[in-house]
Amino acid sequence: MNNILITIKKELRGIVRDKKSLLMMALTPIFIPTFVILMSYIYEEMTTSQQENIYKVGLNYELTEREREILNKDIEPIYYDEEVQMKDAYEKEEISAYIIKEENNYNIYANSQSEDGSIARMHLISYLDTYNTYLGQEYLLDNNIDLNRVYANITYQTNEIKGESIFGNQIILMAVTFTIMAVTLTAIYTSTDTTAGEKERGTLETMLTFPIKRKELILGKYFAIVISGVITMTIGIVLSIFSLWYAWNNFSIYDGTTFNMEILTIVLIIVVLLFYTLFISGLCISIASFSKTFKEAQTALTPISLVTCIPMFLEMLSINIGGALSFIPIINHTIVINEMLLGNINISSIIITIISSCAYIVLLIMYIVREYNREKILFG
Amino acid sequence: MIEVKNISKKFTKLVGKKKKEEFFANQDITFTAKEGEIVGILGPNGAGKTTLLRMIAGIMTPTSGTIEVDKLNYQKNDIEIKRKIAFLTGNTKLYRDLSPYELLKMCAEYYGVEKDLIEDKINKLSNKFGMNSFLYQRIGSLSTGQTQKVAIARCLIHDPKYYILDEPTSGLDIISSKVILDTIKEEKKKNKCILYSTHYMEEAASICDKVVFINKGKVIIIAKPDTIKENTKTNNLRDAFFSLIEGDNNE
Numbered sequence: 230m231n232n233i234l235i236t237i238k239k240e241l242r243g244i245v246r247d248k249k250s251l252l253m254m255a256l257t258p259i260f261i262p263t264f265v266i267l268m269s270y271i272y273e274e275m276t277t278s279q280q281e282n283i284y285k286v287g288l289n290y291e292l293t294e295r296e297r298e299i300l301n302k303d304i305e306p307i308y309y310d311e312e313v314q315m316k317d318a319y320e321k322e323e324i325s326a327y328i329i330k331e332e333n334n335y336n337i338y339a340n341s342q343s344e345d346g347s348i349a350r351m352h353l354i355s356y357l358d359t360y361n362t363y364l365g366q367e368y369l370l371d372n373n374i375d376l377n378r379v380y381a382n383i384t385y386q387t388n389e390i391k392g393e394s395i396f397g398n399q400i401i402l403m404a405v406t407f408t409i410m411a412v413t414l415t416a417i418y419t420s421t422d423t424t425a426g427e428k429e430r431g432t433l434e435t436m437l438t439f440p441i442k443r444k445e446l447i448l449g450k451y452f453a454i455v456i457s458g459v460i461t462m463t464i465g466i467v468l469s470i471f472s473l474w475y476a477w478n479n480f481s482i483y484d485g486t487t488f489n490m491e492i493l494t495i496v497l498i499i500v501v502l503l504f505y506t507l508f509i510s511g512l513c514i515s516i517a518s519f520s521k522t523f524k525e526a527q528t529a530l531t532p533i534s535l536v537t538c539i540p541m542f543l544e545m546l547s548i549n550i551g552g553a554l555s556f557i558p559i560i561n562h563t564i565v566i567n568e569m570l571l572g573n574i575n576i577s578s579i580i581i582t583i584i585s586s587c588a589y590i591v592l593l594i595m596y597i598v599r600e601y602n603r604e605k606i607l608f609g
Numbered sequence: 610m611i612e613v614k615n616i617s618k619k620f621t622k623l624v625g626k627k628k629k630e631e632f633f634a635n636q637d638i639t640f641t642a643k644e645g646e647i648v649g650i651l652g653p654n655g656a657g658k659t660t661l662l663r664m665i666a667g668i669m670t671p672t673s674g675t676i677e678v679d680k681l682n683y684q685k686n687d688i689e690i691k692r693k694i695a696f697l698t699g700n701t702k703l704y705r706d707l708s709p710y711e712l713l714k715m716c717a718e719y720y721g722v723e724k725d726l727i728e729d730k731i732n733k734l735s736n737k738f739g740m741n742s743f744l745y746q747r748i749g750s751l752s753t754g755q756t757q758k759v760a761i762a763r764c765l766i767h768d769p770k771y772y773i774l775d776e777p778t779s780g781l782d783i784i785s786s787k788v789i790l791d792t793i794k795e796e797k798k799k800n801k802c803i804l805y806s807t808h809y810m811e812e813a814a815s816i817c818d819k820v821v822f823i824n825k826g827k828v829i830i831i832a833k834p835d836t837i838k839e840n841t842k843t844n845n846l847r848d849a850f851f852s853l854i855e856g857d858n859n860e
Contacts (some may be wrong), residue, residue: 431702440691
């Protein structure tokens with residue numbers, strides 16, 4: 230036990246004194262609040278600008294007073310004498326769509342694949358439908374027909390239901406993913422440095438002459454990586470919660486989003502992240518131990534940092550995380566934490582995540598202890 | 610006493626693109642090293658000296674044969690044996706981010722030196738090797754000579770009974786080499802046992818009580834330097850070495 234503590238102390242001293250390790254450990258989580266605030270601002274701007282946008286449309290005819298009343302306020306009509314001028318204006322992106330009228334036939338021209346074109350097209354269809362109805366109504370009135378018998382057979386209203394905000398939920402998920410990614414990057418860098426880095430620097434041979442069992446040596450390294458990950462995790466959680474809390478209170482995109490910050494939730498998040506840190510540290514050290522050089526280990530471990538994004542995409546695509554997927558590490562950790570932050574504490578999912586993590590951690594430690602006794606691993 | 614009995618070490622190497630071939634780095638090596646004795650391990654590059662010393666230091670495991678240190682073996686008593694040993698190589702790398710003080714303290718802790726004695730031991734070694742001026746500087750910022758002094762001090766911190774030195778003076782200037790050779794002589798006077806591998810034959814002749822010549826992983830002679838010179842009818846170990854290698858190659 231004493232030898233493990235000495236090794237932990239030695240490794241941590243090395244990590245703290247290495248600027249790159251320190252940067253990875255402490256500075257990576259700093260991107261989380263920057264990201265949360267920035268994305269909240271961008272999404273807010275997007276939704277606001279969508280509401281306030283004015284779409285210019287070209288017309289080759291003058292609107293009647295009635296048509297002007299019918300036309301949506303977001304549409305600004307621009308009149309052109311010639312069709313060619315209108316097409317030219319469209320090419321120059323001065324207008325989002327245009328209508329060519331020939332007697333009673335209206336042709337709408339718009340690119341429905343573009344955001345502006347599709348919205349302008351939608352408004353123009355609505356305007357022509359309404360105008361057509363208006364003309365029909367006028368005809369019916371001229372012939373003394375009761376309009377209610379024709380048009381008011383049913384009535385309907387639309388009512389807004391306050392619900393989940395897609396943007397708010399996405400940012401919360403991204404903050405969780407970033408915290409997981411920060412812990413992963415720390416584990417990758419420190420495991421590389423303490424195993425392959427030590428081999429490359431030639432200090433491993435010195436270590437092996439000390440009266441310390443190889444099991445103690447690798448466990449000391451493993452726990453030093455875990456401690457580094459826990460430091461990153463703590464900074465990540467604090468910064469995530471504060472930045473999400475700030476964004477939640479200051480941006481309207483979070484309206485309707487539940488942001489659960491109860492003590493129990495935070496404790497559960499810490500527990501799940503702690504198990505994630507134990508797991509990812511074991512995984513990284515297992516892989517890095519096979520590498521002879523720092524660069525080789527970095528190459529082998531880089532895909533893991535990319536894997537941490539997969540749960541985010543699965544959730545965004547609304548793929549149900551249940552069954553076998555809930556036993557897959559990284560995916561289950563991310564989804565469980567995200568669900569907890571959104572107020573859905575699913576005890577069975579949390580238990581599955583923790584138990585499966587424990588199993589993986591035990592297997593990884595047993596594997597790495599066994600491998601570290603092999604000369605091939607130590608000397609290549 | 611260190612007793613090396615019939616040890617062999619087999620490795621696998623890649624021949625061509627896929628084919629693997631087994632070869633012996635050491636084969637059936639037997640010798641002993643007693644307290645108060647300096648035993649030189651001599652041989653050309655690739656003879657298997659480093660592998661042999663690594664096995665004696667407990668870093669590598671022999672494919673066959675046994676190594677006993679004070680009648681203890683690595684299978685059962687690896688920690689006890691390692692506490693008695695100090696291992697130093699010419700290209701020993703130390704932790705660049707630690708200071709000599711921190712390194713010596715860490716080594717003392719690993720070797721189980723009593724806490725109350727650690728500071729005193731570090732001070733004595735620092736004075737002995739003139740390390741006071743750089744004791745708290747990062748090892749990465751020290752010169753080669755200063756680093757080697759730290760490496761030797763590291764070996765002495767737990768007052769080991771056995772020293773395994775693999776070309777410790779390799780690449781050092783004469784002043785730095787003298788520090789190491791003086792230390793070896795001092796430790797011999799304290800009845801310590803030293804296994805010493807070197808390329809410098811004059812150096813070996815001047816300090817070794819016994820020499821183990823190795824070629825192609827096998828022992829070709831074990832004797833006192835003077836006896837080897839007499840038997841090969843040469844004036845120095847360098848010529849004796851070539852004479853023996855020639856004989857070995859002819860066989």
